[in-house]
Amino acid sequence: MDDLPLQKIAISGPTLASIIQRFSSSPGDVDGLLFGHVAHLTPSDLPDDDGPESSSIRSDSPTLVATITSYYCSGTVNSFYDSLGRIDVNALSLLLSDRGPGRSLIGWFTGRRKTPLRPSMREFSVSASLCSKTLNLSPHEDFLSSLNSPPCVFIIFSTPFSDQLVHTHEHRAFQFRRSTGVFEPKSMDVINIGPAFRGHYGTFCPSSPFPWLSCGLSDTEGKSHMNLNQMRRISKDQKTLDSCAEGFEFGRMSSLMGSEAVNYTSKLENLYEKMLAKLEELARLVEKSSDKVLEQENRNIKLRQKVAGLE
């Protein structure tokens, strides 16, 4: 079950766009990890007639699809492997430590400008080492990656050699086959883009976790079968929410209905204004911290250049 051919690799538009953005805004080459899951494709468009071709295709090839749901971009090169392409297990486990459910490692990528879309000497070695049987990265079993596929996906991002072209980025996806030791080029589907997107809604299955705020459950019967820890967490969440609501606690929302509503509208508008002000403040904070990050990055570049004898 562990070295089956993928039929294709799927990635959501925002994830792809985000990787390209990270790559194109970085001064040099980058690499990173790809997370997601590998699943059997359920054909959503069952044909009425069972033609000889369609049935044969479906019966003897399990259609596996690797879906990339998120990524980590290091902003540098050789982030989890050395110059020989040997995996630095410590660095890799550090990068994998805070992943949630459904975020199992399914591969990696590199972004290198103006290079051929072929795996390099080191990239081959990295992929081969990642897929190697002895490298044990997933001690606990993930519910989504029950197929237990090795992290065999590899994507090269590059830019065209000529500046004259209309497109500014190109990419190519591969599956590394452990059994044969070769990279097989795979097609990459961008979900919700292209004429075939309608099918995606039919098979939609949310894969990103949504934060669950257990507030407003003030009825006593709910509380009765909760343990102390849960109650403590709930009251903590409630406090956070209350600080945002500026004393406009959830319970008062019910007053918005019925005859008293008129009196509350102005108070509610007041609350929105305060929230907007808070958001603006937050935006300014983010701006300031980005500024500092940029400053530090420039300092790093200067330091690196100094080391390289460029100054």
Place this chain on the structure above:
Amino acid sequence: MAMAANALPPLIASQLNYLLTHSPLPVKVDQIWSGCKNSFLSDRFTLLIPFCLDYIRWDVIYNAQFPLAAPDIIFSPEDENFHPLPISGEGGGEVQSPRSSLRDWNSKDPSRLMSLIHELRDVYMSYQRKRVGELDDERLKFEISTILSREGIEVGIISGADKPEEVKFAVPLLDMDLNKLVDGCPWKHQQKIYLQVVFPVSRKYSSAPCAPRVKLISSSEIKALFSTDDVRLPPWVDGMCMAEYLPTLEETLKAQVLEAVASIGIRRRFIEALVPHFGRPVEADPVFCRKATVLAASGVFTFLVHFFLSTQFPKQQPVLMLQSSQHFNSQGAPIMSPPLVDYPWSPRWEISQMAERIFDFLVEESLSFKKYCNETQL
């Protein structure tokens, strides 16, 4: 320090320069370009590395942003199965034959790129040998078993999109140091003459294997001494193998090379024989004695005479060119005569007589050259 746009960072530049100047292999750089966002610093280049009498193209990818990081290499599309790096975790945990230049890479050591390229080329050589050995061709298997022990031999598969597969052998000939044969030899690289043998890969069902294509190829600098085009190759008899073919070839080739070395002396004596007639040469090639220039005068008309001596001298007479020191064309360049080859000559003459006859010829030729100069100048 102000850097010119698109310059290589100093650490990378010194590694590339070291490779180009110190490598015993004539490595060439095809193009240099930048992989940075602002294209200010160049950090990648294509190397042309000699292999099996041809060049293989390897893209060397450095990172100007991380100049201390080791470079990566992207091989040609036809070498997609060439993977020189050991894979960690495979092969019983022990990492086999680690590439020492990449391990503990040190960017400040300018020789690192050269040792990396040499190491990888060695691995590439065994990779090609292995591929040829895996071909299902009895004749090639036999050739390999008999010839591959020869020192310096290289072999590779030539495959193109629309032609049948072939196997090329590059066999270094003559077990002698050609650089040492010539006094004051200016050659930086070790000169060699190779026999290129191209075998078509025959499948089992094809009955009689056809003869391979054979060709002599020499390093380019050796042409000043000896031209491989002048060597007549012995015919390849049906059913022959390389081990049978090479001894006769090497014997005749050796005789011809020694003859070519001896002919340097004859050319030197010829140039020396010019002195009584023309005075000391203004310029002469002191190593191979292929060129000499003397100053001549006919009345007040002074001109230079260029002598070009072929490797076949004295069988082939020298080519003469006259250059006026008084007449210039519209571009301001001195007027030259066309190459002169049609004058009395016999390879059986004494050397002194050759010089004397040329002097006599030039006494007359100078008049028509002067006329030619006056016409061309107007």
